[in-house]
Amino acid sequence: MIALDETDRAIVRALAEDSTASAGALGRRLGLSQPACWRRIQRLREAGVFRGARLDLDLEKLGFGVTVFLGIKLATKGRVSLEDFERAVSAIPEVQIVEHVLGPFDYRLRVVARDLSDFERVLRRRIMTLPGVGNVEANVMLSEERRPGPLG
Amino acid sequence: MIALDETDRAIVRALAEDSTASAGALGRRLGLSQPACWRRIQRLREAGVFRGARLDLDLEKLGFGVTVFLGIKLATKGRVSLEDFERAVSAIPEVQIVEHVLGPFDYRLRVVARDLSDFERVLRRRIMTLPGVGNVEANVMLSEERRPGPLG
DNA sequence: CTTGAAAAGAACTGCCT
DNA sequence: AGGCAGTTCTTTTCAAG
Numbered sequence: 001m002i003a004l005d006e007t008d009r010a011i012v013r014a015l016a017e018d019s020t021a022s023a024g025a026l027g028r029r030l031g032l033s034q035p036a037c038w039r040r041i042q043r044l045r046e047a048g049v050f051r052g053a054r055l056d057l058d059l060e061k062l063g064f065g066v067t068v069f070l071g072i073k074l075a076t077k078g079r080v081s082l083e084d085f086e087r088a089v090s091a092i093p094e095v096q097i098v099e100h101v102l103g104p105f106d107y108r109l110r111v112v113a114r115d116l117s118d119f120e121r122v123l124r125r126r127i128m129t130l131p132g133v134g135n136v137e138a139n140v141m142l143s144e145e146r147r148p149g150p151l152g
Numbered sequence: 153m154i155a156l157d158e159t160d161r162a163i164v165r166a167l168a169e170d171s172t173a174s175a176g177a178l179g180r181r182l183g184l185s186q187p188a189c190w191r192r193i194q195r196l197r198e199a200g201v202f203r204g205a206r207l208d209l210d211l212e213k214l215g216f217g218v219t220v221f222l223g224i225k226l227a228t229k230g231r232v233s234l235e236d237f238e239r240a241v242s243a244i245p246e247v248q249i250v251e252h253v254l255g256p257f258d259y260r261l262r263v264v265a266r267d268l269s270d271f272e273r274v275l276r277r278r279i280m281t282l283p284g285v286g287n288v289e290a291n292v293m294l295s296e297e298r299r300p301g302p303l304g
Numbered sequence: 305c306t307t308g309a310a311a312a313g314a315a316c317t318g319c320c321t
Numbered sequence: 322a323g324g325c326a327g328t329t330c331t332t333t334t335c336a337a338g
Contacts, residue, residue: 001212001213001214001215002213002214002215004214012209012214015207016206016207016208016209017204017206018204018205018206019171019172019205019206019207020171020205047213048210048213049209049210049213049214050207050208050209050210051208051209051210052169052170052207052208053170053171053172053205053206053207053208054168054169054170054171054205054206054208055167055168055171055202055204055205056168056202056203056204056205056206057164057168057201057202057203057303058200058201058202058203060153061153061154061199061200061201062153062154062156062164062201062303063153063154064302069251069253069260071223071291086297090297090299093299093300093301093302093304094301094302095299095301096298096299096301096302097296097297097298097299098296098297098299099221099291099293099294099295099296099297100293100294100295100296101221101291101292101293101294102291102292102293102294103289103290103291103292104289104291105291108221108291112301112302113302137255137256138255139223139251139253139254139255139256139257139260140253140254140255141251141252141253141254142251142252142253142254143251143252144249144250144251144252145238145242145249145250145251146248146249147242147245147247147248147249147250148245149245149246149247149248149264150216150245150246150248150264150265151209151214152245
């Protein structure tokens with residue numbers, strides 16, 4: 001774990017929301033010179049605070065209008081079973097995120113599809129046939145809001 | 153919805169995973185010249201395919217070792233109730249994502265906390281006291297894997 | 305830490321095939 | 322639509338105070 005002062009936290013917060021902000025622009029907003037801000041960003045990068053820079057896509061514009069969250073409870077879950085499941089689920093292109101969780105479910109999947117009938121196809125032919133699948137629960141996303149998080 | 157050819161899809165896929173790639177570097181990888189690649193990126197941007205550039209954070213390194221997914225069923229859910237709930241939930245700093253969903257739950261929250269006892273505090277004092285909260289289900293994240301998605 | 309400047313690289317523009 | 326050559330801009334990096 002890394003210790004950050006208030007300025008560092010402001011930088012991290014800003015870059016988490018908009019990674020295109022330059023060191024100069026950020027510095028101006030925080031009352032720092034361009035090199036000073038740049039060095040801080042560099043230090044944070046070397047400390048491994050940033051895991052990657054991603055571009056968020058507008059999936060609707062790309063023809064994927066349906067996002068569904070699946071909670072999956074495995075029927076049998078030895079070590080082999082988990083690995084089999086994970087390997088099989090990784091082969092489904094419509095699966096965006098695989099989360100291994102502890103609680104009522106064993107896995108949570110974020111699945112995108114073109115429409116509901118496309119999702120039905122994925123669910124019946126790909127999800128329900130996964131090795132070891134027990135109970136499956138689905139929640140269809142209506143809207144999603146991202147918040148700054150605890151650093152905000 | 154927008155029509156993309158194979159090259160466009162390769163560009164979108166690449167930028168979704170690494171937004172720092174320059175038009176020149178991307179073009180080389182795809183057998184395109186720098187201006188050709190740049191013009192495609194520009195066209196995609198103007199079409200609104202990209203929604204924003206975010207920097208993924210290593211939350212563990214920042215001292216937030218616990219991520220929990222909450223499914224929340226409201227007890228009462230008229231229009232006012234939904235708005236009250238959303239406003240109240242937006243005031244909790246530990247909440248990273250708020251998803252309005254259709255299915256067994258009404259909302260799904262992604263919550264981060266420093267550790268489990270910190271999470272307990274958030275759950276008892278912030279979540280359980282939200283207006284209209286009925287049933288709450290929690291799944292603690294063990295690991296998370298992002299996949300390229302249907303464009304990959 | 306700052307200012308100032310140089311170097312590198314990326315973004316953008318016309319023109320041509 | 323793609324490529325080439327060139328210009329302009331930003332970002333990065335290095336001085337020196």
